[in-house]
Amino acid sequence: EIVLTQSPATLSLSPGDRATLSCRASQSVSSDLAWYQQKPGQPPRLLIYDASNRATGIPARFSGSGSGTDFTLTISSLEPEDFAVYFCQQRSTWPPLFTFGPGTKVDIK
Amino acid sequence: QVQLQESGPGLVKPSQTLSLTCTVSGASISSGGYYWSWTRQHPGKGLEWIGHIYYGANTHYDPSLKSRVTMSIDTSKNQFSLRLSSVTAADTAVYYCAREDRYWFDPWGQGTLVTVSS
Numbered sequence: 001e002i003v004l005t006q007s008p009a010t011l012s013l014s015p016g017d018r019a020t021l022s023c024r025a026s027q028s029v030s031s032d033l034a035w036y037q038q039k040p041g042q043p044p045r046l047l048i049y050d051a052s053n054r055a056t057g058i059p060a061r062f063s064g065s066g067s068g069t070d071f072t073l074t075i076s077s078l079e080p081e082d083f084a085v086y087f088c089q090q091r092s093t094w095p096p097l098f099t100f101g102p103g104t105k106v107d108i109k
Numbered sequence: 110q111v112q113l114q115e116s117g118p119g120l121v122k123p124s125q126t127l128s129l130t131c132t133v134s135g136a137s138i139s140s141g142g143y144y145w146s147w148t149r150q151h152p153g154k155g156l157e158w159i160g161h162i163y164y165g166a167n168t169h170y171d172p173s174l175k176s177r178v179t180m181s182i183d184t185s186k187n188q189f190s191l192r193l194s195s196v197t198a199a200d201t202a203v204y205y206c207a208r209e210d211r212y213w214f215d216p217w218g219q220g221t222l223v224t225v226s227s
């Protein structure tokens with residue numbers, strides 16, 4: 001089973017700051033990694049797939065990078081609506097097992 | 110625009126079976142091309158994949174839940190369902206359905222809280 005770890009657990013920043021979130025896989029997942037944003041009381045929302053492709057309707061301030069075992073989600077300039085929890089996610093090829101990272105909470109400093 | 114909506118009892122007694130349904134609009138499950146998934150989130154915790162099903166009833170379940178999980182599709186209603194047997198308090202969670210595209214999940218339903226309690 002591939003384990004995803006995320007760091008930091010909490011990121012305290014101000015609007016306008018740049019946020020850099022990390023996701024590390026216990027073994028290579030190539031570029032098959034997705035990122036989600038979740039706000040309280042809401043389902044996760046897909047932000048990034050294939051490590052660096054923005055999902056439909058996602059603002060350009062969100063970007064993803066990385067491959068293999070190390071991935072980064074960057075929010076170039078935090079907007080008030082960006083304060084949320086962010087999860088990374090991958091799928092093992094066979095048998096298909098889907099795992100999520102524990103999440104990084106981006107809160108207001 | 111594809112939308113998913115979970116429905117089912119919000120309260121289930123210990124040892125009984127949790128049954129949820131996800132109604133899909135804006136897309137036809139029988140068209141194929143996608144798996145349809147269930148994921149849960151324990152209160153204040155992370156996300157746990159439960160399993161998925163493809164039109165034609167091909168299923169895969171997380172090994173930790175496999176012995177208790179059954180998924181099915183009702184194409185006449187464009188719905189897919191989850192049954193989780195022998196529930197305990199540890200199964201209390203928000204349950205989400207979602208469409209799976211290759212390996213990512215989009216869109217998701219709003220989620221439904223299921224509490225296991227006598």
